[in-house]
């Protein structure tokens with residue numbers, strides 16, 4: 001078959017079973033857009049408000065579906081607008097393919113209009129990037145991009161395609177969907193060592209990271225926890241790997257985590273760290289982190305071993321296989337004494353129950369949690385509201401939690417929620433702050449245009465809460481550049497953007513509008529007015545430990 | 553701290569150098585010497601890079617390098 005470069009792009013996307021892409025047109029992708037126009041029945045293109053939004057949407061789509069998210073942008077400013085989205089996906093190991101157009105080869109290297117070296121630009125924020133000079137290499141390069149994005153430790157890949165390459169003709173043959181590379185098999189000796197360590201342990205804890213979600217190993221974690229009678233603690237990225245209702249679930253540990261979770265970890269004699277990279281927000285001072293415990297570290301990426309923590313046993317390879325092996329080979333344990341101790345820690349340091357008299361973040365999040373259907377996808381932006389959601393929302397299944405854990409990208413949420421709503425076609429929640437929302441609220445337009453059922457809950461404290469909190473505790477209360485002095489009326493704004501807007505000032509309001517929001521069509525914005533003084537506590541200071549947790 | 557030599561065999565792609573040097577920068581290394589050479593196969597090139605660091609940091613760097621798509625082989629030699 002003789003096809004143009006742009007036709008090849010469409011055919012390879014179809015070959016990879018891509019049905020939806022997010023993007024924004026421009027001069028040097030017009031040839032591709034012309035093919036998208038002709039193939040509207042085969043590939044749905046969702047036009048966002050800007051390319052950053054499109055990149056977060058592709059990321060969100062990938063997080064909930066487990067498929068590779070695809071984003072397309074033009075050269076120059078289109079490509080630079082993708083950078084934050086790529087970096088966000090890279091930090092959280094999310095498989096994504098970004099396609100950019102570039103100036104025709106004859107203009108390449110001449111500083112021509114909207115020219116940028118997208119490949120160099122994205123070296124630091126992608127797993128790999130390609131510049132396609134030759135149309136004959138286009139199809140296989142794209143297949144490679146999909147393979148790299150989803151193989152091993154996933155991540156974003158960029159393909160930069162000059163405009164003339166998009167128009168050139170070349171023979172094309174369809175291939176099967178690109179499979180990912182076989183994961184490395186975890187070594188038996190190391191796994192047996194781990195089995196031995198687990199059998200000996202009296203106070204085991206499983207520490208779950210995003211790798212558990214990526215490898216679809218939630219079931220294996222549950223089984224292992226039950227077999228070796230271990231409690232399960234999470235990094236921010238690992239949340240949702242186990243139902244919060246499970247008796248062994250302890251929630252997120254670390255800087256803004258649950259105090260009981262961090263304290264239980266500190267008392268453990270064995271930490272089984274699975275698909276987690278010991279980022280400093282989770283561990284605090286690494287010298288003081290789980291001082292009493294031996295560590296088994298399982299990860300698909302060998303470079304995570306010894307990067308921050310030197311584990312006693314390192315298992316590199318397929319997480320699911322390794323967890324299955326451990327579960328099948330460890331003895332059935334009953335660590336009664338450990339359980340009693342943990343229950344005591346939970347009683348002393350656990351979260352106090354919500355009190356519906358107040359209209360506080362905890363009460364708001366827990367109430368919404370109860371009203372929405374189980375398994376609803378939940379996105380956040382970055383700040384206090386993110387930590388509150390991580391702490392107070394009870395996730396019931398994997399791939400329902402979308403947050404920028406590694407990169408902490410304010411402005412991630414709205415795009416991510418759009419991606420999730422497109423993938424699931426279900427109501428999707430976004431918890432955001434008034435600061436973060438202002439970074440990406442242009443994407444409400446996208447949600448409106450496409451009638452996407454995103455329910456945006458703004459925890460509106462009138463300021464950049466997280467920054468205010470840090471200035472209060474660590475900069476002598478010099479709170480500066482945090483007051484948003486909000487004159488913005490988010491309810492009217494919803495209306496202006498073609499969405500539905502509500503305001504809630506107390507629990508009764510919230511329950512009423514939340515129920516309405518579930519019936520409404522298209523996006524809904526609920527502006528929840530909360531106190532500007534709320535903090536997200538307890539907080540472990542940067543490089544701190546369980547010994548210096550700040551509680552008030 | 554010691555001088556460590558890293559020897560790399562890689563596909564001769566146009567983006568190879570920028571990827572390798574940017575990775576050294578990202579991980580906090582300062583390159584002391586750098587040799588980039590052809591091999592008998594025109595598709596492959598060899599690089600000899602020396603840095604001053606703890607051996608364990610060098611090992612970590614090696615693992616990061618081997619993740620690069622175009623790197624076929626990388627070894628660490630303490631000099």
Ligand SMILES: Cc1ncc(C[n+]2csc(CCOP(=O)(O)OP(=O)(O)O)c2C)c(N)n1
Pocket residue numbers: 381382383384385386408409410411432433434435436437459461463464465466467
């Ligand atoms: C793009 C970006 N810029 C700056 C920051 C630094 N930052 C982290 S949290 C935060 C404040 C967030 O405020 P808001 O969205 O209102 O949430 P709140 O903390 O009040 O819940 C800022 C500025 C960031 N994470 N991302």
